[in-house]
Amino acid sequence: MSGYWVDVAAVGFFVFEWLVYxxxxxxxxxxxxxxxxxxxRYREVWVRRLLDREARMVDMQIMASLQNGTAxxxxxxxxxxxxxxxxLRATNDALVILSSLPVDLSPSPALWELKCVGLVLICVYAxxxxxxxxxxxxxxxxxxxxxxxxxxxxxxxxxxxxxxxTRLFEAAGRHFNRGQRAFFFALGYLGWFVSPxxxxxxxxxxxxxxxxxxxxxxxxAAMAPETVGDKDALKRPL
Numbered sequence: 001m002s003g004y005w006v007d008v009a010a011v012g013f014f015v016f017e018w019l020v021y022x023x024x025x026x027x028x029x030x031x032x033x034x035x036x037x038x039x040x041r042y043r044e045v046w047v048r049r050l051l052d053r054e055a056r057m058v059d060m061q062i063m064a065s066l067q068n069g070t071a072x073x074x075x076x077x078x079x080x081x082x083x084x085x086x087x088l089r090a091t092n093d094a095l096v097i098l099s100s101l102p103v104d105l106s107p108s109p110a111l112w113e114l115k116c117v118g119l120v121l122i123c124v125y126a127x128x129x130x131x132x133x134x135x136x137x138x139x140x141x142x143x144x145x146x147x148x149x150x151x152x153x154x155x156x157x158x159x160x161x162x163x164x165x166t167r168l169f170e171a172a173g174r175h176f177n178r179g180q181r182a183f184f185f186a187l188g189y190l191g192w193f194v195s196p197x198x199x200x201x202x203x204x205x206x207x208x209x210x211x212x213x214x215x216x217x218x219x220x221a222a223m224a225p226e227t228v229g230d231k232d233a234l235k236r237p238l
Contacts, residue, residue, distance in 0.1 A: 006197070007192070036177055126186070
């Protein structure tokens, strides 16, 4: 076991970075200025403007597109689970291929299977998040359909319905984001199949890329209220 301390440290670093990133993004004051948080404000704007409209067919079509995108990722995660299980079954073949490389990267069969199981668990986690997000988007569609008419938009019932719908809408987006985050970190996790040292690098790379998209991208700058009309704010790459 002592020979695997680098693997243990690399996996610990991977899990730690994933947890810290998720907690910082969703449960800290710093995360309240992320791209996802800024978009959440527009979810409420959408729901309130929906309340002002009598004809809501376009809104339901947009909601259907959100559901379809979530269903696509849920089905993709199932394919990823199948691929990871196939990789687990092909342990001997994979080790033979790795041993034939100029640099010997072949781990022990037990360690290889452990890596595959970890990848399966990440994909299963992503599937559950996408499936639950899809269910929540279904609930939001129901709440859209039960929205009070525009003539009652100033009533207490309408305000309560807006708040209820917005909170459920935000929850759906939050679980969808967690599923996508699992996909991103799964790409970083693949570095462990090469070497634990590569896992350190790929994990750090995933964190940097995802952080930058949430806090330093042109999309983030475009959603800042103070940058409206500022063309220079949109010059950052996506």
